[in-house]
Amino acid sequence: MKLNITLSAAGVILLYIAGSLCQSDVCGRAPISNRIVGGENATAGYWPWQVSIHVTVQGIDFGHFCGGTLITKDWVLSAAHCFQWFNASYIVMYFGRMNQSGSNPYETNMTAIRNINHPNFTYSNFDNDIALIQLSSSVSFSDYIRPVCLAAAGSVFAAGTESWVTGWGLLKPNDTELPKILQEVMIPVVNDSDCYNAYGGVNISITSNMICAGLLNQGGKGPCQGDSGGPISSRKGSLWIQAGIVSFGIQCADPTFPTVFARVSQYQDWIKSYMGSNQPGFVAFNAASNSIFKSVPNLFPLFLTFYFIPFSLFLTS
Template sequence: MSTMEEKLLLLLLVTLTGIDAQLDVCGQAPLNTRIIGGEDAAQGAWPWQANLHFQNRSFCGGSLINNLWLLSAAHCFPENIINNQVDLMIYLGRQTQEPPNPNEVSRSASQIIIHPGYSSATGDNDVALVRLSSSVTFSNFIKPVCLAGTGSELEVGVSAWVTGWGTIDVGRPLPPPQRLQEVNVPIVSQQSCNSSYGFITNNMICAGEAGKGRCREDSGGPLVVKNESLWIECGVVSFGRGCGESKHPGVYARVSQYESWIRGHITTNPPGFIAIRMVVRSSSSSMPGSLCVLALTLPLLLFLQQDV
């Protein structure tokens, strides 16, 4: 049994940040039965995953956050794409880059909003919103993800998942039929991450370990954690050095820093924000290993075994 498997997860559900229209549907993946790491993702396992194509080529990912908007990375949209949005296509419900994809729908982009504080030099504030040309209908294969709300905290070692169609290593493209990939990665400390890069800010969160992490063309995709049956996006794939290098974890835009900015642009049918605090404790601690719900008023305190 691995060290992570021997840990318990203490999850503090701080509050539901407002009455969000998406909270009754976001973060649900009924076809996701994965517990431990793998490579190929099961059909419908990550129903919020979006695939962005420019001039018929896959180049970035994103996540569906309501029926009309995607969350992605700012660096996915350089000037040539912003000025040629007619050549941008978004796919939802896609499993492989090669047909058939019977559960897939496609939309063009009607608006791209880059965070005003985005720095291409440092990668700070690497988030963007993409408005679809028309709304999508939710199904088991197309659903929005919940978003980590303001004040959310993820302790070092918490288990997270990253997904995408990027390369599987430096110079190694995803082989046919180019199936959506998934990988389980631990959250890395800000101090350790900053010692690797030297410019990590509070708007970033790091995750990964040797041989596991984001890679080229995964940009804009989601880093998610699981709260019982709900999946919550805590990061947007931003940058890294190499792919899965032990001394250079993947760097992600910290979603909880952008709740106000996202709400300011999506005023109708807002995404589902959930403020969470997730920490890991050694199994040798006095905390019970079985599920224990304490009868408290909000915030609600939960103890549960982490699925890794």
């Protein structure tokens, strides 16, 4: 991930509880808290829903390959493209993890019993890039491990909404090693039409199932390979709501092409259909559009090599 510069939005954020909130007493709250290209090291407990997903084959841990978020005690949310070559039997998930190589005193890990990719996921334009992973046993919540709230159907994340991305993705393009410490970075939501226009130049359709974020005409901050499946989240008071799932982009933290995320609010019914009686916390988020971050007209798309964000699928190396 790419310098955590404090960004502020002039828009007033209105947030209200909607739908079934069986996790409402814990979701989206980081009790310890009052980077990713251009980011910085996170602090233990600031992102207690962050999951590090590893591939393990015959007892050999091949390390982190995608991110995810804990949404209930039994389920993790991630990106469908992360699981095209790995099924549940190869997945180990780490909760409460900060360091990929050092001590993690608040950590636990779980295997998976199944992963469910959205049935309409397609590689042609990465539409419906969302997946659910069911844990082999329930995880216990703590100050360092707890679920995020999910954006409810109809939620609005207007252009300029402050949003945070977290993960263990590359710190800059063409790096050969992932960072050891969880990174965090803040980037604003990008206007849908600007995102659509940018990607139109490389024949990639931006659909209503996607949300975009980044620093247009500036770049330097955003997800990179290894961050796929992780969250982009926005805050109101002490409550964090996941708006999207890291999906794809053109180069890391590119100034012309914002990063594209699966829009979580589009999948409330699909997610709920697998949860049974223990539903995630869905929260309706509505952000005013008069942010200090303005949409940038007349983008000039560059025909750059397309990449998948997961570290293992970097196609330009």
